[in-house]
Amino acid sequence: xxxxxxxxxxxxxxxxxxxxxxxxxxxxxxxxxxxxxxxxxxxxxxxxxxxxxxxxxxxxxxxxxxxxxxxxxxxxxxxxxxxxxxxxxxxxxxxxxxxxxxxx
Numbered sequence: 001x002x003x004x005x006x007x008x009x010x011x012x013x014x015x016x017x018x019x020x021x022x023x024x025x026x027x028x029x030x031x032x033x034x035x036x037x038x039x040x041x042x043x044x045x046x047x048x049x050x051x052x053x054x055x056x057x058x059x060x061x062x063x064x065x066x067x068x069x070x071x072x073x074x075x076x077x078x079x080x081x082x083x084x085x086x087x088x089x090x091x092x093x094x095x096x097x098x099x100x101x102x103x104x
Contacts, residue, residue, distance in 0.1 A: 006094030010087045017083035024080060039082050040075030 020042065027035040043051050058067045074082060 003094040003096060006090045010090035010094060013083045013087035013090055017080045017087055020078075020083060021080035024078065036078040038076050039079040040072075042079045043075070 020037070024035055024037055027037070040051070055067060055071075058064075058071060
């Protein structure tokens with residue numbers, strides 16, 4: 001059941017990555033130059049209050065130093081890249097390993 005959950009998360013993250021990549025590709029074609037929208041900018045345009053809430057929660061209930069170097073770096077990466085990596089991580093966690101049989 002847990003593997004299924006991680007495979008569903010991987011599929012969802014991959015779908016978000018594809019949508020964000022298509023949006024960036026469309027903007028790149030329109031601008032005649034590569035355009036990579038940072039994750040923070042995309043998040044802020046969709047739900048700015050949740051971004052502020054996430055910052056407050058991370059700084060208050062975890063290590064405050066975790067927000068500035070780590071989360072700021074992640075939020076400056078292209079959104080499609082972050083979700084593609086998340087998809088790979090979730091897929092690796094939910095991947096069912098095959099049992100190898102050793103024949104003598």
